[in-house]
Amino acid sequence: MRLWLPVVLAAALLVAGGASALAVPSIGGPTGIVMLPTAEIASIHDWQTAVNYRTFQSDFMYEDVSLWSLNVLRGVAGDAELWIAFQRATGEYDSDIWRFGGKYLLSEQLFPRGGFLGGTDLALGGSYGRWTDGFVNASTMYDAAGATDLDTLQFYLVATKHLIGGDTREWETPVGTRVIGSLGLLYLSIDPDLAGSDTLVRPFLGVEIIGEKNLKLAFEYRFKDSDIEDDALFSTLLSYPLGSSTTIEAGLTNASPIGLAVGDQNMFWRLTYAFPVSYY
Numbered sequence: 046m047r048l049w050l051p052v053v054l055a056a057a058l059l060v061a062g063g064a065s066a067l068a069v070p071s072i073g074g075p076t077g078i079v080m081l082p083t084a085e086i087a088s089i090h091d092w093q094t095a096v097n098y099r100t101f102q103s104d105f106m107y108e109d110v111s112l113w114s115l116n117v118l119r120g121v122a123g124d125a126e127l128w129i130a131f132q133r134a135t136g137e138y139d140s141d142i143w144r145f146g147g148k149y150l151l152s153e154q155l156f157p158r159g160g161f162l163g164g165t166d167l168a169l170g171g172s173y174g175r176w177t178d179g180f181v182n183a184s185t186m187y188d189a190a191g192a193t194d195l196d197t198l199q200f201y202l203v204a205t206k207h208l209i210g211g212d213t214r215e216w217e218t219p220v221g222t223r224v225i226g227s228l229g230l231l232y233l234s235i236d237p238d239l240a241g242s243d244t245l246v247r248p249f250l251g252v253e254i255i256g257e258k259n260l261k262l263a264f265e266y267r268f269k270d271s272d273i274e275d276d277a278l279f280s281t282l283l284s285y286p287l288g289s290s291t292t293i294e295a296g297l298t299n300a301s302p303i304g305l306a307v308g309d310q311n312m313f314w315r316l317t318y319a320f321p322v323s324y325y
Contacts, residue, residue, distance in 0.1 A: 069093050069095055069118070069284075069292055069294075069315075069317040069319075070087075070093055070094075070095050070116035070117070070118040070128055070130070070317070071116075072095075072097055072099075072114065072116075072298075072300075072313065072315070073130075073300075073304060074116060074118075074128050074129075074130045074144050074145075074146055074172055075118070075126065075128055075146060075147075075148045075170055075172070076093075076118065076126060076148070077251075077265075078227075078251045078253065078263045078264075078265040078280065078282055079263075079265055079280035079281075079282050079296060079298050079300070079313075080265065080278065080280055080298060080300040080304055081227075081229070081231070081249050081251055081265045081267060081278075081280075082148065082168070082170055082201055082203050082227075082229070083168075083203060083205045083225075083227045083251060083253075084150065084165075084166035084167055084168035084203050084204055084205035084227065085166065085168075085205060086120055086123070086124060086125065086126050086148065086150045086168065087118050087119060087120040087126040087128075088120045088319075089119070089120040089121065089122065089123055089322070090120075090321065090322055091119075091120075091290075091319035091320060091321055091322060092117060092118075092119050092319070092320040092322060093116075093117070093118040093119065093317065093319050094115070094116065094117050094118075094317065094318050094319075094320065095114075095115070095116040095118075095315050095316070095317040095318075096113075096114070096115055096315065096316050096317075097112070097113070097114040097115075097116070097313060097314070097315045098111070098112070098113055098114075098313065098314050098315075099111075099112050099298075099311055099312065099313030099314070100112070100311050100312070101134070101301065101302065101307075101311055109136060110134050110135065110136040111134070111135045111136065112132055112133070112134050112135075112302060113132065113133045113135070114130060114131060114132040114133070114142075115130070115131050116128065116129075116130045117129050117130075119322075121147075124149065124150040125147060125148065125149045125150065126147060126148050127145075127146075127147045128145065128146060128147070129143075129144070129145040130142075130143075130144045130145070131143055131144075132144075132302055134302065138178065139178070140176060140177055140178040141176075141177045141178070142174060142175070142176045142177070142302055142303075143174060143175055143177075144172055144173070144174035144175075144197075145172065145173060145174075146170060146171055146172025146173065146199070147170060147171065147172075148168050148169070148170030149168060149169050149170065150166060150167070150168050151167045151168060151169060155167055162206075164206060164207065165204050165205070165206040166204065166205045166206070167202070167203070167204045168202075168203055168204075168205075169200075169201070169202050170200070170201050170203070171198075171199060171200040171201070172197075172198075172199045173196070173197070173198055173199075174196070174197040174198075174199075174303065175194065175195070175196050175197075176194065176195040176196075176197070176302065176303060177193075177194055178193050178194065193238060194237070194238045195235065195236065195237040195238070195303065196235075196236045196237075197233065197234065197235055197236070197303050197304070198233075198234040198236075199231065199232065199233050199234070199304070200231075200232045201229050201230065201231045201232065202229055202230050203227055203228070203229030203230075203249075204227065204228050204229065205225060205226070205227040206225070206226055206227075207223060207224070207225055208224045208225065208226045209222065209223060209224035210222060210223030210224065210255075221257050222254070222255065222256055222257060223253075223254075223255040224252065224253070224254055224255075225252070225253040225255070226250070226251070226252055226253075227250060227251040227252075227253075228248070228249075228250050229248065229249050229250070230246070230247075230248050230249070231245070231246070231247055231248075231249055231267060232244070232245070232246050233245040233246075233304055233305075235273075235303065235305070243272070243273045245270040245273060245274075245305075246270075247267055247268045247269070247270055248267075248268055249265065249266060249267035249268070249278075250265070250266055251263065251264065251265040251266075252264050252265075259286050260283075260284070260285050260286075261282070261283070261284040261285075262281075262282070262283055262284075263281070263282040263283075263284070264279075264280070264281050264282075265278070265279070265280045265282075266278065266279050267279075267306070269306065273305065274305055274306045274307075275306070275307075275308055276299060276306045276307070276308045277306055278298075278299060278300050278304070278305075278306040279298070279299055279306070279310075280296060280297065280298035280299070280300065281296050281297050281298075282294060282295075282296035283295050283296060290318055290319045290320075290321075291316070291317065291318050291319075292315075292316075292317045293314075293315070293316055293317075294313075294314070294315040294316075294317070295312070295313070295314050295315070296312070296313055297310045297311065297312055297313070298310065298311060298313060299311070
């Protein structure tokens with residue numbers, strides 16, 4: 046799949062009309078871009094949901110896999126969010142992936158009000174996941190025949206800042222073209238049954254370019270861990286709001302279902318919807 050496809054589409058649509066943008070769950074679970082988080086926190090006024098479809102191909106899997114997933118995300122008390130995600134992998138062998146986690150927005154007082162760091166959001170998050178029957182046909186990845194289940198544990202610290210177009214995320218009010226940058230550090234532990242565990246600690250970054258009508262083109266990059274990966278993780282995203290509650294997204298990523306880079310770029314499609322929360 047060609048990497049320039051989302052870029053070409055965005056160039057054609059970046060000035061097109063649209064509705065309000067939404068803070069939606071990433072494929073990885075928390076509010077973010079594709080697989081990597083940002084410091085943004087979901088609204089307490091909605092249940093953010095997303096349905097995702099993508100294909101997955103890699104050198105260590107001996108088959109093509111289709112991945113369907115459902116994400117649910119909710120802000121908590123204005124400075125935290127909780128989420129849960131379910132993926133169904135179908136192919137010659139079927140498997141399930143459950144993940145849940147949370148993110149907390151650290152005090153804005155950590156940064157000065159003025160200067161380059163003024164208005165920077167800083168968040169700390171983590172998640173736990175389990176891939177059941179995920180390695181029936183790929184246990185050679187860990188040289189352990191019969192290793193069928195796999196647990197993942199993830200922690201991250203990420204900072205997000207408006208580089209162009211304001212110092213806050215005014216998603217509900219278009220204010221011209223905005224550029225938002227994120228920089229973070231990710232820890233990932235991978236623990237398959239009947240085999241030794243692996244860990245990854247690498248920095249990552251993300252860039253979101255949001256047009257006047259909230260069409261968004263975004264990129265994310267995580268540095269490669271040469272001990273367990275052949276490539277760095279790289280994803281692109283094109284997001285277009287269809288209304289005040291609905292967003293459609295498409296993009297490319299080389300991330301596996303557990304977040305490791307596997308080389309091949311695979312396309313994904315997402316539809317998100319925000320269900321309002323009633324307090325009455």
